Amino acid sequence: MSLAIHIEGLTKVYRGTTALRDLDLSIEAGDAFGFIGPNGAGKSTTIKILATLVRPSGGRAEVCGIDVVRRSDDVKPLIGYMPDVLGIYDDMLVGEYLEFFAAAYRIRGEPRRKRIAEVLELTELGEKRDAPVMGLSRGMGQRLGLARCLLHDPQVLLLDEPAAGLDPRARIEFKELVLQLRRMGKTLLISSHVLSEIGAMCNTIGIIEQGRLLYAGPIDEARKKLGAERVIRIRVHEEGEDDRSANAVLDLFRGHPDVEALKPGGAGEVLIRIRTDVEDTSFLAREIVRADLQLLHLEETTLSVEDIFLHVTQGRVA
Amino acid sequence: MGSSVGRLGRPFRSLARKSAASLAVVERDFLATVSRSRFVAIRTAVAAISALVVALIAIERSGSERDVIGRAIFTAAAVVVPLLIMLIAPATAAPAIVSEREGGTLSLVLASPVSPLAFVTAKFISRFLAILTLVLAMLPVAAVSLLYGGVPLNAFVEVIVLTLCFAALGVACGILMSARLRSVSQALLAAYLLAALGPVVPTAILAAFDQAGFGVPAEVIIESLNVTVAVPFVAWFNTLQGARSGGHDPDLLYWHAAVVAGAVVIALLLAARAVARESTGEGLWTQVRRFLPGRAGRSSGGRRSRGVFLGHPILDRGVRGSLLSHPTLGGYALPLLGAMITAGILWTALETLGFNRRGELQVAAVAGLGILTALGVLRVLAATSRSIASERRRGSLDLLLVTPMRSEEIAIGTLMGALLATSPLLGIGVLYGGIIVAIGGFSVPGILGWVVISTALLTFAGALGLRASITARSPTHAALRTFGIFFGSIAAIVLMFFIVAITRMDNDFLKFVAIALPPVLPFYGTWALDSVSANSSQMPGTEQFLTVVFAVGGYAISAALLALRSAAALEKSRD
Ligand SMILES: Nc1ncnc2c1ncn2[C@@H]1O[C@H](COP(=O)(O)OP(=O)(O)O)[C@@H](O)[C@H]1O
Ligand SMILES: [Mg+2]
Numbered sequence: 076m077s078l079a080i081h082i083e084g085l086t087k088v089y090r091g092t093t094a095l096r097d098l099d100l101s102i103e104a105g106d107a108f109g110f111i112g113p114n115g116a117g118k119s120t121t122i123k124i125l126a127t128l129v130r131p132s133g134g135r136a137e138v139c140g141i142d143v144v145r146r147s148d149d150v151k152p153l154i155g156y157m158p159d160v161l162g163i164y165d166d167m168l169v170g171e172y173l174e175f176f177a178a179a180y181r182i183r184g185e186p187r188r189k190r191i192a193e194v195l196e197l198t199e200l201g202e203k204r205d206a207p208v209m210g211l212s213r214g215m216g217q218r219l220g221l222a223r224c225l226l227h228d229p230q231v232l233l234l235d236e237p238a239a240g241l242d243p244r245a246r247i248e249f250k251e252l253v254l255q256l257r258r259m260g261k262t263l264l265i266s267s268h269v270l271s272e273i274g275a276m277c278n279t280i281g282i283i284e285q286g287r288l289l290y291a292g293p294i295d296e297a298r299k300k301l302g303a304e305r306v307i308r309i310r311v312h313e314e315g316e317d318d319r320s321a322n323a324v325l326d327l328f329r330g331h332p333d334v335e336a337l338k339p340g341g342a343g344e345v346l347i348r349i350r351t352d353v354e355d356t357s358f359l360a361r362e363i364v365r366a367d368l369q370l371l372h373l374e375e376t377t378l379s380v381e382d383i384f385l386h387v388t389q390g391r392v393a
Numbered sequence: 394m395g396s397s398v399g400r401l402g403r404p405f406r407s408l409a410r411k412s413a414a415s416l417a418v419v420e421r422d423f424l425a426t427v428s429r430s431r432f433v434a435i436r437t438a439v440a441a442i443s444a445l446v447v448a449l450i451a452i453e454r455s456g457s458e459r460d461v462i463g464r465a466i467f468t469a470a471a472v473v474v475p476l477l478i479m480l481i482a483p484a485t486a487a488p489a490i491v492s493e494r495e496g497g498t499l500s501l502v503l504a505s506p507v508s509p510l511a512f513v514t515a516k517f518i519s520r521f522l523a524i525l526t527l528v529l530a531m532l533p534v535a536a537v538s539l540l541y542g543g544v545p546l547n548a549f550v551e552v553i554v555l556t557l558c559f560a561a562l563g564v565a566c567g568i569l570m571s572a573r574l575r576s577v578s579q580a581l582l583a584a585y586l587l588a589a590l591g592p593v594v595p596t597a598i599l600a601a602f603d604q605a606g607f608g609v610p611a612e613v614i615i616e617s618l619n620v621t622v623a624v625p626f627v628a629w630f631n632t633l634q635g636a637r638s639g640g641h642d643p644d645l646l647y648w649h650a651a652v653v654a655g656a657v658v659i660a661l662l663l664a665a666r667a668v669a670r671e672s673t674g675e676g677l678w679t680q681v682r683r684f685l686p687g688r689a690g691r692s693s694g695g696r697r698s699r700g701v702f703l704g705h706p707i708l709d710r711g712v713r714g715s716l717l718s719h720p721t722l723g724g725y726a727l728p729l730l731g732a733m734i735t736a737g738i739l740w741t742a743l744e745t746l747g748f749n750r751r752g753e754l755q756v757a758a759v760a761g762l763g764i765l766t767a768l769g770v771l772r773v774l775a776a777t778s779r780s781i782a783s784e785r786r787r788g789s790l791d792l793l794l795v796t797p798m799r800s801e802e803i804a805i806g807t808l809m810g811a812l813l814a815t816s817p818l819l820g821i822g823v824l825y826g827g828i829i830v831a832i833g834g835f836s837v838p839g840i841l842g843w844v845v846i847s848t849a850l851l852t853f854a855g856a857l858g859l860r861a862s863i864t865a866r867s868p869t870h871a872a873l874r875t876f877g878i879f880f881g882s883i884a885a886i887v888l889m890f891f892i893v894a895i896t897r898m899d900n901d902f903l904k905f906v907a908i909a910l911p912p913v914l915p916f917y918g919t920w921a922l923d924s925v926s927a928n929s930s931q932m933p934g935t936e937q938f939l940t941v942v943f944a945v946g947g948y949a950i951s952a953a954l955l956a957l958r959s960a961a962a963l964e965k966s967r968d
Binding site for chain 2: 123126127128129130148151152154156158159160161162163164175176178179180181223
């Protein structure tokens with residue numbers, strides 16, 4: 076399989092601060108790669124180097140086999156870049172914004188009109204064509220950013236923290252869009268500082284901290300290897316003892332298709348492990364209400380980056 | 394009614410009670426303004442250039458025609474100093490409150506015992522003091538006319554009082570708009586509009602009546618203007634006339650000062666009300682603004698998305714971004730109106746007030762074109778300095794840099810866009826110059842020369858702004874830098890006072906030194922070209938030709954180099 080992105084020994088030093096140290100990374104064509112790391116880890120720097128916006132201090136980076144430094148003009152048509160800020164002109168309408176960037180990508184005349192209509196349809200912004208860019212919600216702004224990225228039909232999409240600040244509904248819509256792009260054969264690099272935010276959209280992930288790649292590989296493997304699990308803590312109110320309320324919940328969800336395992340957590344609590352591919356956990360609350368139980372507490376404890384780091388670094392030490 | 398009087402009275406009482414607190418604001422604000430290195434640099438430059446010019450003229454002071462030269466210098470100073478102050482005062486005041494609001498410190502100040510009126514008054518005083526220092530720095534230059542003689546001392550004093558009236562009016566308008574509007578550039582344009590339009594509209598209407606043949610007597614025009622804020626303009630003419638004829642009317646001037654003081658008080662009360670309403674909901678103005686086009690409340694309703702018409706996206710955006718916005722349209726309506734009215738006033742002066750000496754009319758005409766050039770420079774600098782810096786702030790610069798566009802394309806497209814968006818000012822200048830030609834105070838080659846040299850100067854200014862924008866840390870930083878450039882160049886524009894003295898210099902070398910100072914070139918070039926067509930023997934043909942070639946060539950080459958260096962700087966921002 077061919078590599079969409081290939082990075083070797085990449086180093087970046089901003090006056091004094093080392094953002095990247097000797098980073099190696101390969102992403103295969105057609106993959107959706109989740110690039111995870113805390114703030115300041117070097118995600119944006121890596122993405123900007125790939126987008127030809129930042130010159131690396133050392134090492135090599137290629138997009139579809141083309142060096143991003145020496146042949147940046149050839150790389151530009153291949154990539155769609157979405158920064159971690161929206162980059163929106165407040166005096167433009169949605170249609171004008173896309174016209175402007177289509178012109179910047181030297182798409183002219185009839186093809187431009189057609190292409191804009193296509194990306195508007197893909198991102199479901201067709202009705203917003205004459206709306207001011209300023210008034211868009213965060214989710215719609217994000218989709219407009221994606222529409223802009225897609226104007227010149229690039230092979231590789233570099234999305235910097237696209238899911239940050241999206242509400243659950245917008246995140247699900249965004250995930251649908253990403254899945255559709257994968258079906259179209261695009262390669263995606265999606266960064267985030269929270270795994271749960273983008274976990275469901277990606278098939279491979281990489282974990283970066285302090286400019287170093289700690290782990291890279293398929294997400295399922297990572298979850299297994301790291302013991303990653305989504306656990307939900309539930310407590311319901313029931314007259315009498317704690318055990319009885321716990322049992323009521325255990326009975327309710329035992330054998331549920333989306334539940335992988337469950338066990339009492341003590342003090343009337345139940346811990347429920349959800350299957351990794353299940354995004355929507357609202358069914359838990361629904362079922363409890365339907366069973367006429369009084370929900371006291373429901374908390375999702377997702378595997379945080381910090382947990383993963385702990386696992387990864389422990390693995391190293393051991 | 395009674396309650397509204399009570400409401401207006403309350404701030405006064407609180408002002409008295411809290412004057413100690415507001416003194417702290419004056420002191421902090423004044424010191425902050427004055428201690429900026431830009432501020433010190435400009436004052437020093439003005440003083441240094443004044444000294445240089447005084448030295449040049451002292452060397453040149455020939456025996457003959459001393460009265461004539463003295464009066465000519467005085468007339469030029471009496472035209473230029475108030476105009477400059479009119480230009481600078483709103484600019485100094487416009488950021489005063491907006492920037493506090495942007496920085497989030499306004500609510501901190503308002504939460505303190507300082508009342509809104511005390512706050513705006515303190516802002517007014519500190520900015521007025523800052524302008525005062527500039528007036529003082531320019532005084533020695535104007536005082537040269539006293540060295541030559543032919544000018545009564547009280548005419549000189551009148552010009553100072555008049556200038557201070559303009560300063561107070563301009564600062565008050567700036568403060569008022571700063572209190573009511575959301576951004577510095579909006580506040581600046583609105584302040585110019587208010588400071589210049591308020592006085593000018595009544596004049597225009599009366600002058601139009603006069604021109605239409607209703608035969609309004611000059612006294613009626615002047616008397617009716619006395620009750621408007623237009624008085625500084627009337628006083629101005631009065632003083633200019635008085636300087637020539639020796640007769641003048643000091644009572645009129647005091648009346649004028651009183652009217653201006655009243656206007657300042659009203660502006661400050663309105664500003665205080667606007668600031669006070671900040672926390673308590675929507676003011677009247679905000680409600681009115683909703684109905685104006687291009688405002689925050691704008692819905693997509695009437696507008697359809699448009700394509701890119703001007704071929705290149707950056708160029709298209711540069712032109713439309715600044716041409717179609719509401720404040721900008723106002724920004725061109727004002728100079729157009731101002732130029733037309735100035736032409737009308739010159740016309741009226743020629744007809745009714747006996748202001749018929751071609752030489753003085755020419756000074757006025759060239760000064761008018763000079764003001765338009767200065768406005769153009771201001772606009773181009775504002776547009777270019779904002780351009781890249783704000784793209785960077787917004788995060789959209791990266792979006793441009795990942796497209797196949799070259800950095801030269803982005804740099805030059807931005808520059809061209811700003812120039813095209815400013816070109817209406819050149820059209821206004823041509824219109825204005827045409828009227829002056831019709832009156833007989835100017836020539837066609839003079840106007841063409843002005844267009845050519847101004848275009849070169851605007852390109853140069855735009856390239857400077859662009860470079861500042863690319864290398865600046867933030868849009869505010871870029872704006873400060875470029876306004877620094879502009880106000881710095883004012884130091885050299887002060888030399889315009891001496892345009893008459895320069896043309897009469899015998900020493901060719903000194904003359905060349907005086908002319909070669911960049912901002913003087915457009916005015917001098919215009920003057921030079923005009924004198925060719927007027928068959929004047931003021932200077933030989935090759936010298937005029939060289940002046941224009943020097944100006945155009947120098948600016949054009951510098952602009953090209955700067956634009957290329959800007960593109961390189963843009964490229965370098967990848968490191
Ligand atoms: N333009 C810059 N100048 C100096 N330091 C920078 C610059 N950009 C990023 N850095 C530093 O590089 C490191 C990595 O930043 P970044 O790539 O933005 O991290 P992330 O996107 O993972 O949050 C941080 O320590 C940051 O402070
Ligand atoms: Mg980042």
